[in-house]
Amino acid sequence: MWPDICLVLVLAIPIVVAVVLAVFRRVFVRAAGAIAAGAAVLSLCAAIVLMPELSAGRSPAVALGVRPMPGVDLSLRLDWVSLPFLLTEIVVTLLAVVYGWGYHRPRANTPLFYALLLVFGAGMSGTTIADDTVLFYTFWELMLVASVALILVWGDEPPGGPRRQAVAFKYAIFTHLGSLMVLVALLILHDAAGHDSFSVLRQGVTLSPGLTTTLITLFLLGFGVKMAVFPLHIWLPDAHTVAPMPVTIMLAAAMLSMGIYGILRFPMSMFPIESLAPFSAPMMVVGVISEIYGALMALAERDVKRIIAYSSVSQMGYILFGLGTLNADGIVGGTLHVIYHAIVKALLFAVVGIIIHTTRRRRLEQLGGLGRLLPVTAACAAVGILAISGVPLLCVFVSEWMIFAGGFHTGRVALSIASLFGSLLTVAYALWFGSQVFLGIQREEVEMLRAPRAMVVPTVVLAVLAIAAGLFPGPVIGWVSKELSILLGGIG
Amino acid sequence: MTSGDVWVLAPMALLLGGALAVYLVGRFITSRNTVLACATALFFAATLASVGVLAQRVALAGQTNTALPVWGCLGEGGACLRAARGGLYMVGMSAGMGIYVSIYSGRYLALDRRYRTYYPLLLLMVAGLVGMVMTTDLFSLYLFCELMSVAAYVLVAFRRQTDTSIEAGYKYLVMGSAGTLTLLFGLSLVYWETGVLSLPNPISTPGLWARVGLACIIVGLAVKSAIVPAHTWLPDAYGRAPSSVSAMFSGSVIQSSFFVMVNASLGLGFPERTLGLILMACGVLNMTLGNVMALVQVHTKRMLAYSTIAQMGYALFSIGVGLRHGIPDAVRAGFFLILAHAAMKALAFMSKGICHFYCGTSLIEELKGTYQRLPVVAVSFTIALVGLAGVSPLAGFAGKWLILSELYRTADWVVYVGIAVFLLNTLVSLGYYLPAIAMLFTPAREEVPARIRVSGWMAVPVVGLTLLVLALGVAPGPWLRWSEGLLGFW
Numbered sequence: 001m002w003p004d005i006c007l008v009l010v011l012a013i014p015i016v017v018a019v020v021l022a023v024f025r026r027v028f029v030r031a032a033g034a035i036a037a038g039a040a041v042l043s044l045c046a047a048i049v050l051m052p053e054l055s056a057g058r059s060p061a062v063a064l065g066v067r068p069m070p071g072v073d074l075s076l077r078l079d080w081v082s083l084p085f086l087l088t089e090i091v092v093t094l095l096a097v098v099y100g101w102g103y104h105r106p107r108a109n110t111p112l113f114y115a116l117l118l119v120f121g122a123g124m125s126g127t128t129i130a131d132d133t134v135l136f137y138t139f140w141e142l143m144l145v146a147s148v149a150l151i152l153v154w155g156d157e158p159p160g161g162p163r164r165q166a167v168a169f170k171y172a173i174f175t176h177l178g179s180l181m182v183l184v185a186l187l188i189l190h191d192a193a194g195h196d197s198f199s200v201l202r203q204g205v206t207l208s209p210g211l212t213t214t215l216i217t218l219f220l221l222g223f224g225v226k227m228a229v230f231p232l233h234i235w236l237p238d239a240h241t242v243a244p245m246p247v248t249i250m251l252a253a254a255m256l257s258m259g260i261y262g263i264l265r266f267p268m269s270m271f272p273i274e275s276l277a278p279f280s281a282p283m284m285v286v287g288v289i290s291e292i293y294g295a296l297m298a299l300a301e302r303d304v305k306r307i308i309a310y311s312s313v314s315q316m317g318y319i320l321f322g323l324g325t326l327n328a329d330g331i332v333g334g335t336l337h338v339i340y341h342a343i344v345k346a347l348l349f350a351v352v353g354i355i356i357h358t359t360r361r362r363r364l365e366q367l368g369g370l371g372r373l374l375p376v377t378a379a380c381a382a383v384g385i386l387a388i389s390g391v392p393l394l395c396v397f398v399s400e401w402m403i404f405a406g407g408f409h410t411g412r413v414a415l416s417i418a419s420l421f422g423s424l425l426t427v428a429y430a431l432w433f434g435s436q437v438f439l440g441i442q443r444e445e446v447e448m449l450r451a452p453r454a455m456v457v458p459t460v461v462l463a464v465l466a467i468a469a470g471l472f473p474g475p476v477i478g479w480v481s482k483e484l485s486i487l488l489g490g491i492g
Numbered sequence: 493m494t495s496g497d498v499w500v501l502a503p504m505a506l507l508l509g510g511a512l513a514v515y516l517v518g519r520f521i522t523s524r525n526t527v528l529a530c531a532t533a534l535f536f537a538a539t540l541a542s543v544g545v546l547a548q549r550v551a552l553a554g555q556t557n558t559a560l561p562v563w564g565c566l567g568e569g570g571a572c573l574r575a576a577r578g579g580l581y582m583v584g585m586s587a588g589m590g591i592y593v594s595i596y597s598g599r600y601l602a603l604d605r606r607y608r609t610y611y612p613l614l615l616l617m618v619a620g621l622v623g624m625v626m627t628t629d630l631f632s633l634y635l636f637c638e639l640m641s642v643a644a645y646v647l648v649a650f651r652r653q654t655d656t657s658i659e660a661g662y663k664y665l666v667m668g669s670a671g672t673l674t675l676l677f678g679l680s681l682v683y684w685e686t687g688v689l690s691l692p693n694p695i696s697t698p699g700l701w702a703r704v705g706l707a708c709i710i711v712g713l714a715v716k717s718a719i720v721p722a723h724t725w726l727p728d729a730y731g732r733a734p735s736s737v738s739a740m741f742s743g744s745v746i747q748s749s750f751f752v753m754v755n756a757s758l759g760l761g762f763p764e765r766t767l768g769l770i771l772m773a774c775g776v777l778n779m780t781l782g783n784v785m786a787l788v789q790v791h792t793k794r795m796l797a798y799s800t801i802a803q804m805g806y807a808l809f810s811i812g813v814g815l816r817h818g819i820p821d822a823v824r825a826g827f828f829l830i831l832a833h834a835a836m837k838a839l840a841f842m843s844k845g846i847c848h849f850y851c852g853t854s855l856i857e858e859l860k861g862t863y864q865r866l867p868v869v870a871v872s873f874t875i876a877l878v879g880l881a882g883v884s885p886l887a888g889f890a891g892k893w894l895i896l897s898e899l900y901r902t903a904d905w906v907v908y909v910g911i912a913v914f915l916l917n918t919l920v921s922l923g924y925y926l927p928a929i930a931m932l933f934t935p936a937r938e939e940v941p942a943r944i945r946v947s948g949w950m951a952v953p954v955v956g957l958t959l960l961v962l963a964l965g966v967a968p969g970p971w972l973r974w975s976e977g978l979l980g981f982w
Binding site: 066067068069070134137138141145148149152153165168169172173176177180183184187188190191 | 878883884885890893894896897900901911915918919922923926927930933966967968969972
């Protein structure tokens with residue numbers, strides 16, 4: 001009973017608080033940020049309370065008792081596959097809300113901003129804990145709607161850059177294309193199983209081999225759009241550049257990983273792993289191309305926010321490569337990379353946000369020598385840069401190691417070596433970014449603003465997390481491996 | 493001699509009597525807008541109630557396997573009304589929309605005045621619709637079709653102080669009359685060859701003239717239901733009529749003509765599979781043309797009108813596939829979408845009407861700052877547009893989900909191509925729904941505009957329709973049961 005209530009609360013708290021903030025927006029203009037953070041903390045607590053339950057081998061599940069159509073039964077469920085994603089989502093939302101206190105000066109519509117952030121977060125947690133296709137798709141779309149609204153109303157327009165409306169529409173239409181592919185696949189699954197509950201789908205759906213291949217293709221393409229792997233990434237750089245900073249953090253650190261969750265949840269757990277075998281090599285190839293392409297674009301960019309945005313394309317390439325190996329090392333590595341990438345990417349965007357806020361400049365040629373002026377931020381940035389380059393004792397090292405190990409296990413040595421050398425480019429753009437911004441001399445005289453504490457504290461927290469996750473990878477690897485033994489029936 | 497179940501007459505009698513009563517009240521007692529609006533709403537509500545009673549009788553007839561309730565001159569050469577599921581569905585939809593629209597007009601019509609002609613015209617239009625969908629012979633079908641159309645022509649041109657309204661009404665009149673004339677020609681050919689006018693009357697071995705006649709009937713009604721390429725009157729008509737009229741139209745005029753077109757041609761023995769193919773082709777044309785044209789519109793209402801063409805395309809396609817491949821669920825999904833579309837589009841037109849009423853907006857660009865002036869309207873407009881775009885959990889998504897889930901199982905590559913076009917179209921449609929939504933929430937350029945209090949007469953129907961759109965999406969179950977088994981006379 002108690003775990004079930006907690007499961008509902010994970011979703012209900014942010015949604016209810018968002019509604020309250022939207023309705024009483026006049027009352028809460030100043031307190032909105034704090035209230036939203038409170039809601040995120042409560043939601044996080046509700047998720048943490050569920051962990052002992054999971055460790056004890058039970059999966060909390062709630063049937064909501066809503067049956068809008070025959071064969072549709074809305075229900076929620078938490079298992080080891082969802083847990084890492086759920087925790088990542090909620091933590092990122094919490095940090096983004098706190099970061100918002102510093103980034104966003106309270107105005108009349110501030111409560112709506114925080115309400116939408118909470119709805120965006122709830123859309124993501126709902127996607128991870130939905131246990132039926134209709135609810136899954138509803139939350140999947142909710143997260144799109146909320147993020148488009150955030151970009152549309154609060155996006156910033158860099159001078160000479162794209163207009164925020166155009167960017168929001170491009171983002172909406174392009175990712176909706178992915179959603180439609182997923183929708184078609186979900187409908188076919190729903191029809192074949194006669195019911196939309198995941199538990200029915202997991203028990204096995206009999207489909208002709210041709211249909212199975214079509215379904216897997218649709219799922220991979222649809223979720224690939226959300227993951228923003230090459231060549232489906234074209235919405236990402238603009239959306240990340242224009243979105244307000246807290247939203248960028250949530251987009252990059254949490255929303256991209258929803259695509260990976262989708263791939264783990266549908267093609268990988270609904271079908272026997274053998275039926276994915278033909279997709280293994282293409283996934284790895286696309287992964288390597290994304291990795292290298294993203295890194296090259298990051299090297300070529302001059303706008304600090306776009307550099308980190310392209311870095312996401314590159315990092316998603318690693319993950320797709322890992323998933324494509326179809327062996328335990330690669331998949332565990334890929335899922336770990338989701339968590340670590342979330343930490344590091346949130347950290348780097350937080351740093352970029354502080355840089356833009358204090359200098360009001362965003363191009364490399366206008367920045368430089370900030371190390372002396374922003375020592376704490378520079379230290380955090382150093383952690384992030386080293387982590388994303390895969391330096392041992394920091395978090396990303398562990399997952400990259402496992403991903404490459406998985407690559408070599410498949411016997412596709414050339415691809416694995418290409419991917420390994422591709423990571424050199426990651427080191428290159430990370431160091432280039434760091435040296436251009438923090439070292440040398442300041443290229444343009446600017447009057448520095450003070451960095452608000454609400455922006456610095458989450459940054460420091462993220463840096464500490466990045467170090468801690470690298471020093472003690474044990475527990476996280478433990479959770480993720482449990483997920484996979486359930487998911488793949490104990491391969492490897 | 494007339495005989496039969498008098499309840500069958502009730503909707504028609506209520507509407508015709510209502511039209512007369514409202515006119516007389518307006519002429520001799522009071523021509524206050526609110527009084528007439530309330531009276532009209534009451535007549536629509538009574539019609540809806542009588543449809544409820546009839547639906548129960550029809551269900552009872554279905555259970556006991558007896559004939560459907562009829563009223564009129566029975567026997568050879570007689571004309572009568574018959575209650576069947578499909579007809580009642582269309583009547584119920586129009587009467588329900590009529591309640592909302594007449595309450596809404598209680599304030600909105602202050603723009604146009606002439607209350608005592610407006611409300612009777614609304615009632616007459618729906619009375620024509622009732623006759624059209626419930627009649628059992630072709631000639632009455634033509635007569636009632638004309639009744640509905642004439643009322644509709646006048647309503648389109650109701651804002652007679654502007655030239656464009658007159659022009660739109662005139663265009664509609666010319667094209668609509670061409671449609672009804674073609675219909676008349678067609679049914680005279682059918683009568684000439686078979687000597688029978690009653691429906692259903694499956695012609696087993698049609699000769700050349702019966703074939704031509706059938707084709708004329710289909711084409712004539714296709715003009716009335718704005719099927720591409722005979723759609724050109726619709727954007728003008730919807731775009732120039734008062735918003736309350738456009739809202740009323742979105743669930744009644746073209747939908748009932750379309751229903752009659754399918755039902756009558758099936759009743760005359762037109763092969764289901766061929767009709768299905770025609771509808772599929774028209775559906776694809778409708779959705780593509782509607783969406784592409786909507787992209788380039790600058791007037792809000794014209795954009796909404798083209799979106800109606802597109803949405804009808806989705807429904808047409810689904811019903812076409814259902815007929816061609818014998819999938820009743822696909823037909824049901826199509827009719828559900830027609831209902832969902834009526835609710836969403838009426839909501840969109842009403843929201844637009846409120847913006848027009850208070851701020852005089854007509855271009856999409858002028859919707860800027862709506863959120864600051866009329867927050868509730870901005871939200872309801874957004875819900876309507878998001879619903880039309882098919883985002884879950886709103887009405888449009890339930891329609892899209894049902895249609896897709898029924899269509900893909902026909903192992904037919906033509907259908908698969910159609911599904912691909914359908915999906916691409918929903919994507920294209922975001923291209924005009926999203927900018928409109930963005931405009932609603934874009935702050936106005938000049939100083940912050942003051943908030944406007946919306947009159948209760950307009951706020952109540954808008955909130956009610958918003959709830960209806962949500963209900964259709966969240967709990968489509970009961971609505972789906974109603975949209976089952978609508979085609980056919982048995």
